[in-house]
Amino acid sequence: MNGIWIAVIFILWYALSLVVSETFEKRCRISKQWLFFICVLFSPVVGLLVSRFTQKKEH
Numbered sequence: 001m002n003g004i005w006i007a008v009i010f011i012l013w014y015a016l017s018l019v020v021s022e023t024f025e026k027r028c029r030i031s032k033q034w035l036f037f038i039c040v041l042f043s044p045v046v047g048l049l050v051s052r053f054t055q056k057k058e059h
Contacts, residue, residue, distance in 0.1 A: 013040070013043075013044070014040070016039070016044035017036055017039035017040045017044050017047065018036065019044075020035065020036075020039050020044045020047040020048055020051070021033075021035040021036035021039055021047065024047075024048070024051035025051075027051060027055055027056060028050070028051040028052075028054045028055055028056065029054045029055070029056055030050070030051075030054055035047055035050065035051060038050050
């Protein structure tokens with residue numbers, strides 16, 4: 001039963017990382033791949049913070 005919970009948590013983590021990298025890649029200076037890597041490595045919340053603090057400047 002523990003293996004199922006680990007798999008579910010991994011799938012949710014991966015899905016949230018994909019959502020964050022696909023949704024916020026237009027707004028931040030780093031690429032979609034790097035944003036996804038940061039989300040998977042640390043957490044989707046950290047990915048949101050990174051995309052928030054590395055926003056492109058609007059002219």
